[in-house]
Amino acid sequence: MPRFASRTNGALKRERGKRRKSYGDYYSQWSKQLYASHELQSDADQYTRCHLCQEPYPVGDYHCMVCHTSYEKSERDAYERCRLQCADKPAIVRFSDHSAAFRAVKALIFDVECAIPLEAVRSDEAEADRPAWSEKLKFTDSAKALGGMILDLERKHDKDWLKPDFDFRSWRDRMPSCDTPLKLFQQLLQLDKNIHYHPPVKQPRKQSPPRSWQTQARALDRLDLLARASFALWSCPLLPPFPCWKSERPIPCFKLPSLPSLPARYSHTSE
Numbered sequence: 001m002p003r004f005a006s007r008t009n010g011a012l013k014r015e016r017g018k019r020r021k022s023y024g025d026y027y028s029q030w031s032k033q034l035y036a037s038h039e040l041q042s043d044a045d046q047y048t049r050c051h052l053c054q055e056p057y058p059v060g061d062y063h064c065m066v067c068h069t070s071y072e073k074s075e076r077d078a079y080e081r082c083r084l085q086c087a088d089k090p091a092i093v094r095f096s097d098h099s100a101a102f103r104a105v106k107a108l109i110f111d112v113e114c115a116i117p118l119e120a121v122r123s124d125e126a127e128a129d130r131p132a133w134s135e136k137l138k139f140t141d142s143a144k145a146l147g148g149m150i151l152d153l154e155r156k157h158d159k160d161w162l163k164p165d166f167d168f169r170s171w172r173d174r175m176p177s178c179d180t181p182l183k184l185f186q187q188l189l190q191l192d193k194n195i196h197y198h199p200p201v202k203q204p205r206k207q208s209p210p211r212s213w214q215t216q217a218r219a220l221d222r223l224d225l226l227a228r229a230s231f232a233l234w235s236c237p238l239l240p241p242f243p244c245w246k247s248e249r250p251i252p253c254f255k256l257p258s259l260p261s262l263p264a265r266y267s268h269t270s271e
Helices: 003-017 023-031 035-039 039-048 073-085 101-113 130-138 142-153 168-177 181-195 212-234
Strands: 047-049 056-058
Touching: 023 101, 023 142, 035 039, 035 101, 035 181, 039 047, 056 101, 101 130, 101 142, 101 181, 130 142, 142 168, 142 181, 168 181
Parallel strands: none
Antiparallel strands: 047 056
């Protein structure tokens, strides 16, 4: 057997021996980079997640695995009726066709939305719009549609709760080219880094530094000159102090009269 062929076969065996990343691997690796995941860390034991549609719901509540509707503890009878009705229904989306990375990105979009405070949502967005957005995200089955859900999440966000240096226009322009889970995660990561998950602190206005005595002296000099010039214009005849070019002889210019001494408050010279 040629030496080159043996090296190739060895490389193929090593590739086959490598374990493919699972959903848990992607989610654990990517969630560590998001601020939203750290915000939800304290309530992590109070929620669980559907492994198909990735929607989180409180522990103890009910979730139909066919129509993916969640019910509270007190709605057990409604959940049982829904489960019986959906027993013979086909699945709405074949979640088994989604890759592990795709499902991880969808779960992280849910996390970012859950971590955003209600005060950060635009005032013109109704509270009833959230269930509709969540229902649409659950059944999203393409990278393009998932990118659209991230755009909707950014558009519903109040711009006062975004960092001022975030260029959301160029961020939006890059979204149509995101056709893989990794690119979608990078866009979601950039949005997450520019979100205020707590009320932003308003920066105080910068105050001008106090004037030094040299600056104050120059200001008094300007006031002195302005006062003398105003007195001169008020006391002299209103004749043009420049030659009249259309006449043969220029109009004589009158010399300004001597100015009287100003009051003591305008005098700031050192004795």
